[in-house]
Amino acid sequence: MSTYLHRLAHFSFRRRWLVLGVWLAAAIAAIVIAQASGGKTNDAFTIPGTEAQNASNVLSAKLPAFSGGQSTIVFATADGRLTDPAEKAAVKTAMTKLKAVPQVSNAVDPYLGHLVSANGRVALGQVQWSVQATDVKDANLDAVKAAMRPVQADGIQVEYNGSVYPGWQQKVSETPELVGLVIAFFILMITFGSFAAAGMPILGAIIGVITTLMGITAVASVITIASASTTVALMLGLSCGIDYGLFILSRHRANLLNGMTPEESVPLAMGTAGSSVVFAGLTVIIALSGLSVVGIPFLTAMGLSAAASVAIALLIALTLLPAVLGFAGTRVARFTRIPRFGARAARVARRAAVDPDTTAGAGWARFVVRHRVLVVVGGVALLGVLALPAAKIQLGLPSGASQAADSTQRKAYDLTTEGFGAGFNGALLVVAQDVGSPADTQQIAATLARMPDVAQVTPLAAQNRTSLIRLVPGSGPNDAATAHLVHTLRDDRAAIEGSTGTHILVGGTTASNIDVSSKLSGALPIFLIVVVGLAFVLLTFAFRTVLVPLKSILGFLLSMAAALGAQVATxxxxxxxxxxxxxxxxxxxxxxxxxxxxxxGLSSDYEVFVVSRIKEEFSRHGDARHAVQRGTALSARVVTAAALIMFSIFVAFMATKDPTIKAVGFSFAVGVFLDAFVVRLTLVPAVMAIVGSRVWYHPRWFARHVPDPDIEGQRLEHRLADTETGAGSTAHALTTERT
Structure with missing residues (x-):
């Protein structure tokens, strides 16, 4: 592999104008196609094979007027009662106006729906849309707000909840990405001490992200892609793109500072560090593509979108980066002189490149190797303690209760709970098929009302021998009691149907969330086996030993458990x-x-970066313990920079108000930080120092039948050295002959 990457980099370096033009053309084409397609991501998703999805399908076919999105309008007053004549008239007038709003199939005021609290201070209006939530036009949501303004002018508080409501889709902010890029540039400046070197990985990552996001937008015009897919793809596209460029550029700069010309250095850096980048990128792509085995379309789209962003980042690192380095020449090896802090950073960066054995990373490597047993015990104990809260994990999907306190959804949730009980925030929909008469519906409703933890049962509609019944649980949408109720209703469906001859399905948003959590829990072991198994094969092929990938996977499980524990605690x-x-x-x-x-995937990145340098050192002299110390020292600075960049980009996304994105950013940041610094730069070298040369053992048959990818580039360096020696001998012979 190192030979092919060497040739590819040599081509990209020599034909840099062509390579740059192709990538710019690809980015422009992606932008044009995305704009022409009109594609948009959305948050509508289906969960094939679940009962909640089957219930939704029946509604779409038999009761289409009730298959669209729903809005709950919460009216509240601190003074007086909503049953007073003036307040009642204002609320009824506003709800009546909603019936004329396009795409609204029905609007039921609180008085007709009997949804006024006992103290008269909270009331719920129901709006049924004729289309799915994602298809409701913004203009119609604005009309809902306009209809409510006279009510608000009378001093009545109005809040919104449901599957769709005014302001339900938050505007996407570019602030996290900009903050992440600024922090990444600052870290790269400290690492390299050069403006030119710091800017190149970021430039490549930006081109890759633009191409990927425009491609996702174009594809979204054909298939459904969740909005969160672009966020995850953006996170990984930026972080992986910068990291891969950083790793290759670091080796290239070291070559330049050791006297090589740019044309010699770029292909050699690609043939050595590039091999590690390829295996690291493939591991991430495999892990992300593995989300397809879960069987939930929106997760499949998310995984494949993120995998595409990493694949493009990898291709840019292998092709565009060598081309850009060709334009830069030796400027990436020059240190930018900035007063005070910048001058010190430049000195540190120069020392790290010229004399890596004197750096802080080298000191840490010596400490880890010297105290390897205590380091392993301490590191495992630390991760174990952090992982303890994970044993109490409770899964669910976001509800109004998890939103920011100042959001309308959270206010509506709290007011509804105060006035009626938490169950009114997550009503279940019971769909009865093959209904013979209204008496069948009434019998089913009466049976449901007698069941434990049921607060209210209301028949809503009947058509095409299908009835829709709303069941309000006595507990909140994410309470364990509600999940138990859903399972009880499904398990006892024969008793509920009785002698009516009907067939019921339990659906609705709350039931759908419960089904998603159940399906994800069931798919987790399969996903883990598939992804870890494929990664194990790939890493075994890369390092030609079983112990290295086994150690990598065990370390990942530790860091994953610790990150989940931190997520649960926080x-x-x-x-x-x-x-x-x-x-x-x-x-x-x-x-x-x-x-x-x-x-x-990211932990495998750092595993490859660290262990490939250790293997490279071991291949040179065969001293296992010294190889661990030296390899860790050589990779510590670049892995630290890469991990801090990943960490910073993920942390930047915590600035959003969306609790889902905030939780994702936090979990990824903690996972990357622990895996990079506690596992890869601490536990991995300590364990390898304990095991010694046995870590590189492989059977003889393995060496005979499995090709060596030469991930450390040793054979490439020998071939180039032989070529130079041969060229030197030929030149010497020609000179002698002429003499």
């Missing part, structure tokens, strides 16, 4: 709620499986 238990501005709630049900995919 977002579920509420530790640090003031610091991060969060509302304690359940752990997002799809977060663990996404973390498994992404953190595992």
């Amino acid at each position: 977002f579920q238990w509420g530790w640090g709620r003031q610091l991060f501005g969060i509302t304690p709630s359940e752990t997002i049900s799809f977060l663990p499986i996404i973390m498994l995919a992404i953190v595992f």
